[in-house]
Amino acid sequence: MESRKNTDGGAGYSVQPAAAGTQHTGVSAGTFAAGTVNVYQGAPAAEGGATAGPRCNVPVLYDRPFIGRADLLSAIAETLDDPQRPSVVALHGPPGVGKTELAHEYARRHAGRYPAGCFTLDAGGDTPVKLAEIGQLLFGPEPFRDLSMVDRCKAAFHRLTRSAVLLVYDNVRSADAIRPWLPPHGTPCHVVMTSVLDPWDGLCPAFPVELLDRDDSVALVASIAGEDACRDSDLPLVDWAGGLPVQLVPAAAALKRARRRGRAGAAKLRLEPETQNSFRPVYELLPPDSRLILQTAALRNGMALTADDLRQDMADATGWDEDSFDRHLDACLDLHLLESGGETLRMHQLIAAFLRDQPTPDGHGETLARIRQAQWRRLVDSATAFTAAPNRMELAAGMLGFLTDPALWDGCSVTGSALEYRIVYRAFSETGQFGIAQLWAERSVHAVEQEGAEEGVDHESLSVSLHQIGNCLFNQGRFAEAQPWFEKAVDAKQKGDIHQRINQQDLGASLHQIGSCLFHQGRFAEVQPWFEKAVDAKQKGDIHQRINHQSLGTSQYQIGNCLYRQGRFAEAQPWFEKAVDAGQKGDIHQRIDHESLGFSLEAVGHCLSRLGREEEAQEWFERAKGLEPG
Numbered sequence: 001m002e003s004r005k006n007t008d009g010g011a012g013y014s015v016q017p018a019a020a021g022t023q024h025t026g027v028s029a030g031t032f033a034a035g036t037v038n039v040y041q042g043a044p045a046a047e048g049g050a051t052a053g054p055r056c057n058v059p060v061l062y063d064r065p066f067i068g069r070a071d072l073l074s075a076i077a078e079t080l081d082d083p084q085r086p087s088v089v090a091l092h093g094p095p096g097v098g099k100t101e102l103a104h105e106y107a108r109r110h111a112g113r114y115p116a117g118c119f120t121l122d123a124g125g126d127t128p129v130k131l132a133e134i135g136q137l138l139f140g141p142e143p144f145r146d147l148s149m150v151d152r153c154k155a156a157f158h159r160l161t162r163s164a165v166l167l168v169y170d171n172v173r174s175a176d177a178i179r180p181w182l183p184p185h186g187t188p189c190h191v192v193m194t195s196v197l198d199p200w201d202g203l204c205p206a207f208p209v210e211l212l213d214r215d216d217s218v219a220l221v222a223s224i225a226g227e228d229a230c231r232d233s234d235l236p237l238v239d240w241a242g243g244l245p246v247q248l249v250p251a252a253a254a255l256k257r258a259r260r261r262g263r264a265g266a267a268k269l270r271l272e273p274e275t276q277n278s279f280r281p282v283y284e285l286l287p288p289d290s291r292l293i294l295q296t297a298a299l300r301n302g303m304a305l306t307a308d309d310l311r312q313d314m315a316d317a318t319g320w321d322e323d324s325f326d327r328h329l330d331a332c333l334d335l336h337l338l339e340s341g342g343e344t345l346r347m348h349q350l351i352a353a354f355l356r357d358q359p360t361p362d363g364h365g366e367t368l369a370r371i372r373q374a375q376w377r378r379l380v381d382s383a384t385a386f387t388a389a390p391n392r393m394e395l396a397a398g399m400l401g402f403l404t405d406p407a408l409w410d411g412c413s414v415t416g417s418a419l420e421y422r423i424v425y426r427a428f429s430e431t432g433q434f435g436i437a438q439l440w441a442e443r444s445v446h447a448v449e450q451e452g453a454e455e456g457v458d459h460e461s462l463s464v465s466l467h468q469i470g471n472c473l474f475n476q477g478r479f480a481e482a483q484p485w486f487e488k489a490v491d492a493k494q495k496g497d498i499h500q501r502i503n504q505q506d507l508g509a510s511l512h513q514i515g516s517c518l519f520h521q522g523r524f525a526e527v528q529p530w531f532e533k534a535v536d537a538k539q540k541g542d543i544h545q546r547i548n549h550q551s552l553g554t555s556q557y558q559i560g561n562c563l564y565r566q567g568r569f570a571e572a573q574p575w576f577e578k579a580v581d582a583g584q585k586g587d588i589h590q591r592i593d594h595e596s597l598g599f600s601l602e603a604v605g606h607c608l609s610r611l612g613r614e615e616e617a618q619e620w621f622e623r624a625k626g627l628e629p630g
Contacts, residue, residue: 055117055137058107058168059341065223066105068216069098072207076106079205080190086204087183088191090172093209096246096350099194102209103168106192114190116165122303123169123193126177126476127432129400131156132393138163149390150432157181164188170303171195171349175203177435211243220245224252229259246348250336254282257334282335283354288361290331292318294347295368297338298355299375299412302347304401305338310345313378317370356411369413375402376414383427390430399427404436406443418447418461425468429475438472441465460503463492467510474513483517486510501543505551508537512555519558528562531555546588550596553582557600564607573607576600598624 072091079089091099100120107118116138121130127150135156136144143159144152160167161183172178172195182204183189193204200206212220217238222230229252237255241247283291296313297305311325320328332338339346360368382398389395403409406421416424421444428437444465452458470485489510496502515530534555541547560575583597605620 056107056111056119058104058111058118058120059339059346061105061108066101067220067223068212069102069105069209072102072209073106073109075207076192077110083186086185087187087189088193088204090193090195090200090204090206091209092195092197092200092206094211094244095196096244096348097209097211098245099209100168100170101245103170103192103194107166107168110166114164114166116160116163118166118168120168120170122171122301123178123181124171124173125404125431125433126174126435127153128169128178128181129153129396129431129433131160131181134167135159136393138165147391149393149396149430152391152393153432161187161189165190167191169193172197174435175200179203212245212248213243214238217241217243217248220248221252221255224249225256225259229255246350250282250351253334253336254285257285280354282337283358285335286331286337288364289324290328291358291361292364292368292371293325293328293332294337294351294355295358295361296371296375297345297347298352299372299403299409299414300347301401301403302349302352304397305345305347306343307345309401313375314371316374317367356408372412372414376409376416378402380416380420380423383424386427387423387430396431400431404428404433404439406439416443416447418444418451418465421447422465422468425472429468429472434472434475438469438476441468441472445469458498459492459495460497463489463506463510466492467506467513470510470513470517474517477520479517479520483514483521486513486517490514497543503543504537504540505542505546505548508534508555509551511537512551512558515555515558519562524562524565528559531558531562535559542588548587549582549585550587550591550593553579553600554596556582557596557603560603560607564603569607569610573604573611576603576607580604594627598627601627 076089076091079085080087091102093099104120107120111118117134119130119134121128121134129149132144132149132152135152139156139159144155147155165188167189169178169181169191172193175197178193183191218230218235221235221237237251238248241251283294286294292314293310296310300309300313307325307329310329311322314320314325318325329338333340337347337351339348379399379402382395382402386392386395386399406424409416421440425437425440425444428434428440442465445462448462448465449457452462466485466489470482470489473479473482473485490507493507493510494502511530512534515527515534518524518527518530535552538552538555539547556575557579560572560579563569563572563575579600580597583592583600586592601620601624605617605624608614608617608620
């Protein structure tokens with residue numbers, strides 16, 4: 001019997017990107033611009049509905065050659081060429097070693113193999129949100145109309161697996177999180193993933209990306225700073241960088257500028273061999289005003305930057321005119337501390353981490369504080385707008401343009417309220433980024449406790465945040481870890497609000513989730529009493545005595561489900577009938593969830609069928625069928 005949707009904050013039952021039992025063979029990696037997918041347009045239509053032609057958002061190298069990695073490029077091509085091997089490869093190694101650029105170079109060299117396009121996107125969260133934009137670009141808006149953001153991504157991914165497309169998933173942080181987004185074996189869709197994770201335990205063919213050797217490091221510096229800069233065989237820049245391209249490129253750019261200005265010796269003297277920070281000598285070449293731009297960028301998503309974003313963040317605090325802003329931005333670009341990708345900018349995550357640890361640029365303490373508060377306000381406003389319209393991609397892009405870890409905001413002395421943290425939590429939950437959302441829910445708990453240090457904790461507010469942490473863990477499949485958070489939420493809710501009023505509906509929601517956690521742990525003997533407690537609480541309504549019958553029906557359904565799984569069909573039947581009755585009344589606004597109602601109707605039919613009452617069962621099945629759309 002099919003499970004019914006969980007309306008109290010659980011994972012639900014919506015269709016997954018790949019069917020259950022399908023063998024997943026790989027993962028993916030990449031970067032994307034916020035708001036739009038910048039591509040070269042191709043021809044109008046390819047088999048399967050995708051547009052044919054050279055669609056690509058992979059950055060162009062222009063006049064800088066790609067250095068080294070010939071063996072890895074051949075290995076990637078041979079693996080993806082072989083129809084008997086997986087459709088996915090992983091590139092793994094330390095941060096800054098050049099994994100992303102290697103994946104991009106493969107895309108540049110083999111774009112002709114992928115008529116539907118080559119796309120790079122950030123896969124650092126639980127849901128690769130940019131898949132929705134790719135889907136709309138290739139297949140048009142109609143297949144995704146009225147879908148939530150997560151369901152848009154799933155629908156787009158399902159179609160992409162049938163298209164000759166290359167996806168580069170960049171910065172994958174979890175094999176479990178990316179697993180549902182991997183194409184099945186033998187599909188025309190190929191994926192190249194980059195990650196610091198190692199090993200991949202047979203999930204897909206994985207190739208380690210090693211440090212550049214000295215010859216390739218020298219060749220890379222020569223391609224940027226010029227052959228003359230590399231005539232000294234004892235080149236300090238190369239030894240200091242230690243084979244990390246992410247360090248070599250900006251350092252070579254700084255050397256080029258210093259040589260152009262007759263200060264090559266000074267540039268070399270800044271490359272202290274003792275330092276653990278490979279970016280300091282380059283950063284210190286900038287004047288304080290230009291550093292302010294980098295400090296502003298460091299609180300944004302380095303894969304989703306635009307000059308307009310930075311300009312708006314800084315507008316009120318600096319008073320710069322457009323020429324001044326452009327001049328300081330160019331100084332950052334010249335040193336490769338920011339990289340230009342056409343209409344977008346990019347900042348490597350290691351550079352951003354370096355910047356967040358630096359002191360405020362001289363004379364700009366108050367200015368930077370105002371900029372960061374403006375950025376915080378924009379993040380909260382973007383999250384608020386997105387939660388009001390969670391199927392609008394441009395609103396999601398605005399929110400995802402900022403850093404997603406609240407600890408990084410704290411480190412920059414930006415503090416929000418518990419309510420603001422919950423707003424951001426909800427927005428990330430709507431995009432399916434439950435690991436990130438959990439961080440914001442945890443921060444809201446801390447904020448509630450701090451806000452109540454003098455006048456006492458607001459237990460109602462605390463309970464909301466505790467329940468949200470439980471929901472995040474639940475939706476990540478971490479049911480044993482989620483359960484104690486729901487139990488803490490129950491304790492807080494039983495203490496009531498500041499007027500000692502208990503919202504029984506909310507209490508019932510947390511009780512229900514405890515039962516759901518036990519159910520998913522297979523502890524069936526302990527489950528039913530929790531759902532019964534949830535029913536009892538929900539029947540009392542909220543603080544205004546309003547009953548959410550839809551939510552009540554969900555708990556009644558689960559009691560029936562417990563009995564049904566024990567083979568107690570006669571006892572289960574009346575609970576499913578109660579769920580039908582409640583579902584027909586809808587929520588507190590009389591809105592009816594016809595899908596959930598259909599599950600309850602079918603469940604009654606299944607009970608009657610098991611009891612040998614086929615004719616009566618058929619009537620219930622027909623009622624359920626009558627609710628199906630179309």
